[in-house]
Amino acid sequence: MAQYKYQKFLKEGQSDVYDKRYAPGSEAYNAGIYRCVACGHEIAIAKGHTLPPQNHHQHAPGLGPIEWQLIVYAQAKK
Numbered sequence: 001m002a003q004y005k006y007q008k009f010l011k012e013g014q015s016d017v018y019d020k021r022y023a024p025g026s027e028a029y030n031a032g033i034y035r036c037v038a039c040g041h042e043i044a045i046a047k048g049h050t051l052p053p054q055n056h057h058q059h060a061p062g063l064g065p066i067e068w069q070l071i072v073y074a075q076a077k078k
């Protein structure tokens with residue numbers, strides 16, 4: 001599970017982007033921390049980079065395929 005020390009650096013958001021599931025190998029439209037919905041494995045990725053592919057990590061049989069969900073959005077200063 002993603003962790004932090006200082007709450008002042010994070011705030012809750014209600015955007016729909018947190019509800020979407022992204023396929024392995026698809027483009028990360030938002031920079032931040034993504035979590036595999038099936039197993040909880042987490043990765044950090046830059047905007048525009050490719051989310052890790054299906055063979056990124058192994059799931060136990062029956063756990064299902066990798067699906068990435070954005071859990072922390074890294075907001076760039078404009």
Ligand SMILES: [Zn+2]
Nearest residue numbers: 036038039041
């Ligand atoms: Zn996984």
